[in-house]
Structures are given as C-alpha cells and as structure tokens.
Amino acid sequence: MTHDSRLTTYSPPRDGFITHIGRRSLETFRAVADVPTWSPLLVGQMRRLGVDSVPIALFIAVFTGIVLSLLSSYIFTGAVPLYFVGALVGKTVMMELGPVLTGMALAGRVGASIAAELGTMKVTEQVDALETLAYDRNAYLVVPRVLAATLMFPVVTAFAMAVGVTSGWITAVNLLDLSTPEFFKGLRMFYQFKDIWFGLVKSASFGAAVALMGCLQGLDSKSGAQGVGQSTTRAVVLGCEAILVLDAFWALVLL
Amino acid sequence: MIELDGLTKSFGAQRVLDGLSLDVPDGRNTVVIGYSGSGKSVTLKCIVGLIEPDGGRVLVDGGVVGEMSREELAELRGRIGYVFQFAALFDSMTVAENIALGLARRGHDRSTIARRIEESLAVVELPGTGDRYPAELSGGMRKRVGIARAIALKPRYILYDEPTSGLDPVTSAVMDQLMVRTRDLGVTGLVVTHDMRSAFRVGDRIAMLYEGRIRQVGTRAEIQASDDPVVRQFIEGRPGQMAAAAPRRAPG
Numbered sequence: 448m449t450h451d452s453r454l455t456t457y458s459p460p461r462d463g464f465i466t467h468i469g470r471r472s473l474e475t476f477r478a479v480a481d482v483p484t485w486s487p488l489l490v491g492q493m494r495r496l497g498v499d500s501v502p503i504a505l506f507i508a509v510f511t512g513i514v515l516s517l518l519s520s521y522i523f524t525g526a527v528p529l530y531f532v533g534a535l536v537g538k539t540v541m542m543e544l545g546p547v548l549t550g551m552a553l554a555g556r557v558g559a560s561i562a563a564e565l566g567t568m569k570v571t572e573q574v575d576a577l578e579t580l581a582y583d584r585n586a587y588l589v590v591p592r593v594l595a596a597t598l599m600f601p602v603v604t605a606f607a608m609a610v611g612v613t614s615g616w617i618t619a620v621n622l623l624d625l626s627t628p629e630f631f632k633g634l635r636m637f638y639q640f641k642d643i644w645f646g647l648v649k650s651a652s653f654g655a656a657v658a659l660m661g662c663l664q665g666l667d668s669k670s671g672a673q674g675v676g677q678s679t680t681r682a683v684v685l686g687c688e689a690i691l692v693l694d695a696f697w698a699l700v701l702l
Numbered sequence: 703m704i705e706l707d708g709l710t711k712s713f714g715a716q717r718v719l720d721g722l723s724l725d726v727p728d729g730r731n732t733v734v735i736g737y738s739g740s741g742k743s744v745t746l747k748c749i750v751g752l753i754e755p756d757g758g759r760v761l762v763d764g765g766v767v768g769e770m771s772r773e774e775l776a777e778l779r780g781r782i783g784y785v786f787q788f789a790a791l792f793d794s795m796t797v798a799e800n801i802a803l804g805l806a807r808r809g810h811d812r813s814t815i816a817r818r819i820e821e822s823l824a825v826v827e828l829p830g831t832g833d834r835y836p837a838e839l840s841g842g843m844r845k846r847v848g849i850a851r852a853i854a855l856k857p858r859y860i861l862y863d864e865p866t867s868g869l870d871p872v873t874s875a876v877m878d879q880l881m882v883r884t885r886d887l888g889v890t891g892l893v894v895t896h897d898m899r900s901a902f903r904v905g906d907r908i909a910m911l912y913e914g915r916i917r918q919v920g921t922r923a924e925i926q927a928s929d930d931p932v933v934r935q936f937i938e939g940r941p942g943q944m945a946a947a948a949p950r951r952a953p954g
Contacts (some may be wrong), residue, residue: 454843519950569791571788571790572788572790573790573791573792573793575747575752575784575786575790576786576790576792577781577792577803578752578779579750579779580779580803580804580807580855581776581777581779581780581804581807581808582803582807583776
C-alpha cells in the first residue's frame with residue numbers, strides 16, 4: 448500500500464516543490480470522483496469566490512478601459528486613424544488585460560482567502576477532525592474551491608471584458624474626438640470570436656491555478672499565526688506567478 | 703481491540719516513538735500518561751491514520767491500519783471517535799452542524815441526525831446549544847461538544863486527546879464523569895493526559911509513556927503503588943530529575 452493511495456495521511460512537504468505540487472494536484476484530481484462530498488459545497492464556493500469578486504474585477508476593468516482608450520489615442524494621433532482606438536481597446540481587454548488583471552486581482556482576493564481559511568483550519572486541527580469523520584480532505588476542501596474558481600473566473604472575466612470595453616468606449620466618445628460609430632467600426636474591424644474564448648479559457652486556467660495554490664499552501668501551513676501568514680503570502684505570490692506562466696503558455700499554444 | 707506493536711516515529715532527528723507497544727482492551731478506559739511532548743498525541747494520530755508511523759503496526763479489530771485501502775480506512779474511522787485537545791470544532795458551523803457532519807457522511811436521514819444531535823447534547827449536558835457557534839462557547843463547553851460529536855456516531859472506540867487540559871477542576875470532573883459514562887455505555891476509551899487526578903478517576907488501566915515507549919502499564923492501584931522512580935516522580939509531580947526525564951518534544 449503506497450502512501451499516496453491512502454485516504455488521507457498527514458504528509459508534510461518533503462519532495463521538491465514541483466513534485467510536491469504535482470503529487471497534491473494528482474490527489475485532488477482523484478478526489479473529484481468523490482462527488483457526494485464536494486457537490487453540495489460547490490454552489491456556495493461559486494458565490495463566495497466568484498460572485499463576491501465581481502466588484503473588484505469591475506473596478507479594475509473600468510479604469511483599464513479608460514487608460515487604454517486614452518493611451519491608444521495618444522499613440523495613434525497623427526499616425527493611425529483614431530477609430531483604431533476601438534480595435535486596440537477591444538483586443539487588449541478581451542485577450543490580455545481583462546483575463547490577466549482580473550486573475551491577478553482574484554489571486555490576491557481568492558488565493559489569500561482560501562490559504563488563510565484552510566491554514567487556520569489546519570493549525571487548529573479542524574482538517575484532522577474532518578478526516579477522523581471519514582471525509583477526504585481533498586474532496587471536501589480542495590475540489591469544491593478549485594472547481595468553483597475554474598467555473599467562476601471566466602464569468603467574472605466576461606463581466607470585466609464587457610465593462611472594460613464599455614468604459615473605453617465612453618472615454619473615447621467623451622474625451623477623445625471619436626464618435627460611437629467610429630469606435631465600433633474599429634472594434635469590429637479586427638474582432639474574432641476567438642478573442643473572447645481565448646480570454647475565457649485563459650481565465651479558467653487562472654482560476655484553477657489560483658485556487659489550487661491557495662488550497663495547497665493553506666493545507667501545508669505550519670503552526671501558528673505566523674505560519675498561516677506565510678502560507679497566505681506564498682499562495683498569492685505563487686498564484687500570480689502561475690498566472691503569468693499560464694498566460695505565456697496559452698499565447699504559445701493558441702495564437 | 704486496539705493493538706500498538708513496536709511503533710516508531712521520528713520528526714527530523716527527533717525520535718518521538720521508539721518501539722511503543724500497548725494493547726487497549728475492549729470495554730475499558732485505558733489512560734496513557736506522560737510528559738507534554740512525549741508523543742501521546744502522535745500515538746493517537748497513528749491509530750486513526752492521520753500520522754503514518756515509521757515502523758511498527760497499529761491493529762484495530764485485527765486490521766492493520768497502515769495496509770488499509772481508502773474505503774477500509776474510512777470505515778475504520780467510522781468506528782473510532784476522536785476528541786481533540788482543543789476540540790477542533792468547525793468554527794464556521796453551529797454546534798448542531800458540527801455534530802451532523804459525521805452523521806451525514808454515514809448516510810443517516812435528517813430525522814435520525816436531528817435525534818442523534820439531541821441525544822448526544824443531552825449526554826454531555828448541553829441541551830439547547832445546537833444553534834450556537836463554537837466561538838460563543840467556553841473552553842469546557844467546546845470540549846463537551848467535541849465529545850458529543852464523537853459519541854453521536856456511536857463509535858466502538860473513542861480517543862481522547864488531553865480532554866481536561868486547560869479546564870477548571872469542576873469542569874475537569876465533569877469531563878471525567880463523561881468519559882466514565884461513555885465507557886459504561888460500552889465504548890472503549892483511550893485517553894492521553896498528564897492530569898493525574900483525571901487519569902486515576904477515568905482509567906481502568908494506566909500506561910506511562912516515557913522516552914518513546916511504555917515504561918509501565920497496570921491497573922490504577924498498581925500504578926499508584928509503583929516503585930518505578932520515573933513513574934513515581936510523574937504521578938507525584940516532583941521536579942527532581944526533570945532534566946533527565948525531559949521528553950523529546952513531539953509536534954501535535
């Protein structure tokens with residue numbers, strides 16, 4: 448009987464970092480089969496990790512749209528027709544800044560929240576208690592959070608995309624010498640459906656990575672408030688790094 | 703019956719358990735005494751598979767814990783209740799939800815769960831507290847809820863980790879009564895503690911864990927009459943050779 452095939456056993460990190468992450472990810476993947484445990488918790492996590500994150504994502508999207516609009520106007524003036532502002536705002540918000548900035552914001556909010564919660568549960572033996580009640584810690588704690596983030600990051604990102612483009616349009620109409628038809632002419636000119644799904648696929652992978660880092664760091668917390676604090680910090684840093692790595696990965700694979 | 707056979711466990715360079723062997727007979731309370739950090743909690747966690755020993759075997763009803771499949775380990779945990787040192791209640795859940803969680807896992811219907819919650823809270827003399835959150839309870843009440851959560855599952859065994867630590871003498875006596883009452887209901891108890899008053903009140907058999915192995919095991923009377931200097935020093939609480947007797951500190 449190998450260690451990994453056991454239901455749950457206390458297993459402090461003793462492998463290399465990548466091996467440890469890989470092993471724990473595999474354990475999480477196996478726990479997906481325990482549907483009766485995680486399914487009742489999924490909707491609550493989707494609300495908590497997704498719906499409650501909408502305000503911060505929209506706040507960022509509004510200002511991203513404004514800045515992009517002004518910046519592209521500044522770059523294009525005298526060289527490129529101004530209706531290209533619509534193209535740049537649309538492409539950039541949908542393909543890059545919408546998913547990445549939303550992911551970064553949620554890495555802070557969601558990743559930190561998950562790591563702090565699970566870390567506190569770990570150091571107060573609540574995770575052990577869960578296991579003595581015959582629950583699989585991965586099925587109960589990790590799977591619903593990772594699935595919820597994977598499903599909800601694209602939804603939040605979709606709202607952020609819409610709001611980012613809208614704020615760019617309003618900025619262009621009110622602060623630049625650009626009409627609504629001109630803005631949308633530029634927006635449509637280079638638009639492809641791939642722009643949207645590319646951004647949404649990326650954001651789903653960001654959600655999975657951020658939630659997984661939060662869960663793994665939380666469950667690896669050392670004793671005490673300092674240990675939980677360190678785990679929380681690591682979760683946010685690793686979540687942000689994972690987003691940048693995945694961003695490059697998807698650009699290489701899908702573009 | 704729980705059998706511990708030559709358990710060894712190290713954390714880094716520290717050898718916490720060093721060939722611990724102990725039988726926990728059915729229907730009685732066995733108390734393991736020992737210094738703080740001597741590996742008592744580690745021993746309990748080895749029994750339910752929360753910690754994997756480096757060597758030796760844990761047998762519960764003849765089954766070797768380290769060789770169990772996921773399903774077998776889950777089934778084993780259904781037979782063992784665990785009362786944590788600091789209760790380890792789920793702080794985002796009410797008392798009733800804490801107790802219901804294990805029952806729901808075992809597939810009980812709502813009416814059975816509600817009945818078991820009432821029954822177990824009545825046993826620990828906390829009726830009507832089901833809607834309260836752990837943060838609203840005192841330390842002693844939280845520990846009693848921990849016992850209620852364990853006995854609601856009608857386990858064959860209950861493992862108690864320092865059940866009276868940090869409690870006032872009266873609340874400690876209440877906890878002791880609960881452990882005796884639970885034994886009288888037919889549940890086998892394994893209690894780890896360094897509270898000698900509690901050990902003598904609760905224990906049918908008492909074992910002293912020292913330097914990673916059992917130093918002496920016997921009935922209450924045998925331990926009280928022990929002429930082993932280490933045991934005597936511990937039960938009498940004399941400082942004396944404390945440095946020599948100092949435990950190798952274990953996590954948990």
